[in-house]
Amino acid sequence: MTALSESWLSGINLKLIADQVGTPVFIYSEGQFRKNLARVRKAADDAGLGERVEFYIPFFPNSNPHHLAPLKELDGFGVLVQLPSEYRLLRAHGFEKFIVSPGHVSNEEISFWDSTRCPTFLASLNEVAHSLATQAPSISVRVDSLDSGKPGVKYGELEQLSALLQEYDRELDCVEVYCGSGNSLDDMVRTVEEMFEVFQKYFPTARGINFAGGHGFDYDAHAEADKHFDWSLYFRRLADAAQRMGIPEDVKFLFEPARDVLADTGALLMSVERSVITTPVSSIVVTDGCRMLMPSAQLRNRGHNTAFLDQDMREIVNEQGISAAVRGRTILRNDYLLPGEVHVPEGVDATSYMVILDTGAYCATQHMEFLNVPPAAEVLVSSDGSMDLITAAGDELDKWRNLLEEKQPVRS
Template sequence: MAETRLAAPEPDRLGCSWIGGTDLAAIRDQVGTPTFVYSEEQLRRNVTRIQKAAALAGLADRVDLYVPFFPNSNPHVLKPFQDMGVGLLLQMPGEYEITREFGFDSFIVSPGHVADGELEFWARTGCPTFLSSLGEIRAALEAGAPSISARIDSLDSGKPGIKLGELDQLVGLLGEYGRNLECFEVYCGSGNSRDEMIAMIETMFNIFTRYFPTARAMNFAGGHGFDYGSWDAEAKHFDWTSYFSVLGESSQRLGIPEHVRFMFEPARDVLADIGVLVLGIQREVLVNPVSSIVVTDGSRMLMPSAQLRDRRHHVIYLDHEMKELPAGVGRDALIRGRSILRHDYVLPGEYWAPAQLGVGDAMLVLDVGAYCATQHMEFLNVPPAAEVVVDLEGRAHLVTARGQDRDKWRNLLPVSEPLSA
């Protein structure tokens, strides 16, 4: 099969990302591959962008950020939030316990549908907890929970959340117990454009005015789009400046009391481009009558941002010195992981691959700071990857050791234990 000249990436793509200034050779030589590498500087830059936009709109004292923990559940990576006034959104008790151990102390909770015992756990913590059904809210009311907050599904989808048609019932239920709603969160889907998120502002304020005018906060949740297809470090991010401008204007026009706070749960916009996955190339490009394949030491991503939504993460190829391989002759190829399964691909679809790619070279998968390390690398007995954080001085720190070959059996008992009758 002859090589073909395709529309290859322009050279020096490394210069479009913070990763271009990182000593990748040193990280590879000391940690190996596959490895997730994160930038503290980029994390801080993303948070600051949102905070500055809120201040520009006169909302600095009303906007609270709570970044979901589950898209990147490494407390070392998220440590800068502690001095930036950013809290965490939690889902499970174990998340609360480990983040407390690492010094986090500002939380909201959106657990989905859970049993009474877990609701009691969250009530004891005092964390604002967004409950997803009338039954769960009744259980919390009967237990005398110190505050009541609700998650509302504005899409009437299968996602957890009280449906729009149940809001009158929710008002009545609260009235039975003489209670008010502390805060409500509205789920509006993921990956929304600026205009789609702006349209949700009116929905939020209408729910507040009609149903819960005594609420002390509104949680606009997440869903702010991130452009995985852009190479521009700024253009890929959500337009918070115009969004907050409309939010401030609408709040004044509709008479939303100034003491009401606005919460947000930005995940991809804060986390996506802080992370890069470094993969080692295992062989030259394999060419057969069916397909061309790049074999790496990675494994299936199993992440919503790529596999389920077919999002096209950018890739960059590096030679054995970790310098970018030039564009030129190459072919389209599938990126395969470490198994014999037919669909064990690191990313969906085919990607351009340089013909000179070979053993000892590397590939970078960009924008993997959200939903990637948390759902990657334990597929068919493959141990999880290492994780490295690059601090503000450019120094790399290992924060998660590479998994061991027997990690899949880490909870296997040496001898079976009979259960009592």
């Protein structure tokens, strides 16, 4: 078994996509996205939290409204946005349920969010004071559980926040806390219990607690079950803590999963430009990709599973081969798509293709206009197997992501 054979991508007509759309191209699976959403919903239901839990998928890790379209029809799901432009784009595509988690923002932007009546998590006492003074329809805040430089009310300011709310005779609607990427499940549960204590002490009448994101995804794993966050255990422990600590049953719990529900819904297909180049310095496999298509891999030192395909899109599986770095198409010295090296099996040449798996989050959305490299096209595979172009490749004078207003069928 290979990483590719374990993936939904193994059943997709990649040759058709390459012939009709070209490479590089990001490919997304609606079916996998729906499967991931159903998995986290079932975990909440099984833990007895079904009626209390809402999920808001952050827009910025993928930023393609066509791919996120299932969220429009699923109960208990919505979208997290951080910018007015994101909100306007999603509204134009028919999305209706939002929460807002911006950084520090101006009074004008706070007033804009107040006009939408979307729950908005404010990040400072000053911002809260503005919303109170302008009689905002609801008040929600973000708490910085790490007491870090991240936007958020610090623990040392909670007394002031409580007093400010009392001054205006207002109650807090929802409080958000970020559990932090890379934290263990035990650490995340400790943050849950810590926030329950904050709730009881300062905001016992709040109607919701947002535990935000940070739910891990294992990019090194092959099997789907091994990649994902253990929501079942997490929800069981959260439910136990809520009961043990006396959190009222009408208090909602919100979550903002990103990588866990998005990462394995996408893959990047590239062409190999020539046989492996081996020099006294290094060995490289040259592709028509670029690190600017998925800069987080290098920035985060994040490896991804890869596969090589022949000209007919059959996987090339051969223990014989060479370790090589994955080179992009520019002259930039550091234009390598992945950290370290990958195994390039014998048989890979200029007629071959390369696939990078698990690129559904923080990849296409992070494309950087750099050295005149145009953005890749994007294709969505629907649950019924049909395929549509949802973002056109940039031409030589257009280096921005070209989101299509309407999907375009990919047909032979």
